Amino acid sequence: KQEVTQIPAALSVPEGENLVLNCSFTDSAIYNLQWFRQDPGKGLTSLLLIQSSQREQTSGRLNASLDKSSGRSTLYIAASQPGDSATYLCAPRDRDDKIIFGKGTRLHILP
Amino acid sequence: EPEVTQTPSHQVTQMGQEVILRCVPISNHLYFYWYRQILGQKVEFLVSFYNNEISEKSEIFDDQFSVERPDGSNFTLKIRSTKLEDSAMYFCASSGWVSYNSPLHFGNGTRLTVT
Numbered sequence: 001k002q003e004v005t006q007i008p009a010a011l012s013v014p015e016g017e018n019l020v021l022n023c024s025f026t027d028s029a030i031y032n033l034q035w036f037r038q039d040p041g042k043g044l045t046s047l048l049l050i051q052s053s054q055r056e057q058t059s060g061r062l063n064a065s066l067d068k069s070s071g072r073s074t075l076y077i078a079a080s081q082p083g084d085s086a087t088y089l090c091a092p093r094d095r096d097d098k099i100i101f102g103k104g105t106r107l108h109i110l111p
Numbered sequence: 112e113p114e115v116t117q118t119p120s121h122q123v124t125q126m127g128q129e130v131i132l133r134c135v136p137i138s139n140h141l142y143f144y145w146y147r148q149i150l151g152q153k154v155e156f157l158v159s160f161y162n163n164e165i166s167e168k169s170e171i172f173d174d175q176f177s178v179e180r181p182d183g184s185n186f187t188l189k190i191r192s193t194k195l196e197d198s199a200m201y202f203c204a205s206s207g208w209v210s211y212n213s214p215l216h217f218g219n220g221t222r223l224t225v226t
Contacts, residue, residue: 034214043202043219044154051212089154091215096167097142099215101154 002027002094004102012108015082021075021105023090028071030092034099035064035075037086044089048075080109113137115218117203123224124193132188132221134203143186144204144215145178147171154202160186193225 003026013019023033032051036044048064050057050073056065063076073090087104094100116135124130136143145157158168160178177189186205190197200220207213 032212036217044204044217046214046216049214091154093215097159098156098167098169099144100156101146103153 002030002092002098002100004090004092004100006088006090006102006105008105009103010106010108012110013080014110015080017080018076018078019080019107021077021088021090021107023073023075023102025071025073025090025092025100027092027094028068029095030068031095031097033064033066033073033090033092035062035073036089036091038089038104039086047088077107082109082111085109113216115203115205115216117201117218117221119221120219121222121224123226126195126225127192130190130193130223132190132201132203132223134186134188134218135184136186136203136205137207137216138184140205140207140213140216142206142213143178143180144206145188146202146204146217147199148202148220149199157188190223193223195225198223198225 005024007022034049035047038044048057050066061078066073085108087106089104091099091101118133143160148154156169158172159166175191179187202220204215204217206215
């Protein structure tokens with residue numbers, strides 16, 4: 001059964017800093033991994049999708065990496081802004097087509 | 112940009128009542144999902160649906176739950192006899208024609224409150 005762990009659980013950093021969010025998963029037999037952000041009381045917004053054959057995926061100031069064999073993914077956010085404040089969720093998609101979520105990292109960017 | 116829409120945004124019901132949560136997935140998507148998030152907890156998989164049948168379901172998705180695609184656009188989740196512990200945010204999601212290569216798109220959710 002897939003288990004997803006995200007570290008840290010919460011993070012506060014000053015605006016402008018670069019930061020890394022970590023995700024680990026127990027079952028490496030995945031199709032892909034998706035990163036989402038969730039604002040309080042809202043739905044989930046897809047940020048990046050990395051296929052199992054890929055190592056990295058970039059979108060603007062976001063870069064996600066995947067090391068499938070070791071069950072790890074990182075989300076790198078460059079030049080953080082207050083609007084980046086949200087909860088970030090990592091979600092690998094397993095071979096049963098289920099996407100399993102971690103508890104997320106709650107990010108707060110200080111102006 | 113196409114989006115998944117869910118109605119209502121908030122539903123209050125009494126314990127024991129039936130509720131139907133509605134979703135309109137993105138129009139050319141073929142794979143549909145329901146997830147739920149109890150307040151303060153993580154997002155949990157309930158069920159996946161493809162080609163008019165359930166493809167996977169979790170332990171949470173017991174006989175009290177059912178899903179249906181009654182026409183070409185709607186996707187519904189029915190809870191037959193609601194319990195207090197069913198109070199949660201319910202998210203509908205859909206993905207494209209090759210599910211395992213396509214990103215999952217979520218709606219904004221329906222907050223279900225059972226009193």
